[in-house]
Amino acid sequence: MFRRPPILHCRNCGGAVVYRVPDDGDTKPRAVCTLCHTVHYENPLNVVGTVPHLDGRVLLCKRNIEPRWGKWTLPAGFMELDETTAEGAARETDEEAGARIEMQALFSVINVKQVGQVHFFYRARLLSDAFAPGVETIEARLFTEAQIPWDEIAFRTVRDTLRHFFDDQRRGHFGMHHFDIG
Numbered sequence: 404m405f406r407r408p409p410i411l412h413c414r415n416c417g418g419a420v421v422y423r424v425p426d427d428g429d430t431k432p433r434a435v436c437t438l439c440h441t442v443h444y445e446n447p448l449n450v451v452g453t454v455p456h457l458d459g460r461v462l463l464c465k466r467n468i469e470p471r472w473g474k475w476t477l478p479a480g481f482m483e484l485d486e487t488t489a490e491g492a493a494r495e496t497d498e499e500a501g502a503r504i505e506m507q508a509l510f511s512v513i514n515v516k517q518v519g520q521v522h523f524f525y526r527a528r529l530l531s532d533a534f535a536p537g538v539e540t541i542e543a544r545l546f547t548e549a550q551i552p553w554d555e556i557a558f559r560t561v562r563d564t565l566r567h568f569f570d571d572q573r574r575g576h577f578g579m580h581h582f583d584i585g
């Protein structure tokens with residue numbers, strides 16, 4: 404998704420921030436306030452989502468937002484501070500697809516080092532094939548493996564998760580897939 408812009412102002416006092424290695428034995432440049440000397444640590448963000456499925460088909464959402472407007476994705480988004488990974492994944496599925504689901508096991512965990520993100524996808528059993536897409540979604544639709552628009556998938560984490568899902572489905576056993584991208 405996005406690479407984060409640098410921090411410009413201190414969250415503590417609003418002062419200007421510079422990137423430098425702090426004096427406390429740290430080894431990485433950090434955003435350090437020039438006035439109150441607060442060090443602002445930046446860490447990876449969690450993206451949480453689901454693989455909603457029904458009778459061997461998977462639910463995809465056509466994005467109504469940038470980046471990748473008009474491309475297809477699994478329901479997923481940034482985890483909020485007051486929720487667990489599974490709660491966030493269920494919330495995103497409701498917001499983006501209006502889908503009724505039963506959450507299942509964690510299915511993929513993907514490090515996307517280049518943009519400082521970790522993506523978590525849970526399998527989720529659809530309780531109905533009626534969807535009510537939110538404002539971020541143009542269309543929500545079920546796809547068989549043969550129908551998946553592989554060249555129109557918004558993100559590599561989604562494409563790889565879908566490939567693992569259909570491979571596992573064919574084998575009749577769902578594993579947990581942990582891998583790294585870029």
Ligand SMILES: [Zn+2]
Pocket residue numbers: 413414415416417418436437438439440441
């Ligand atoms: Zn400050």
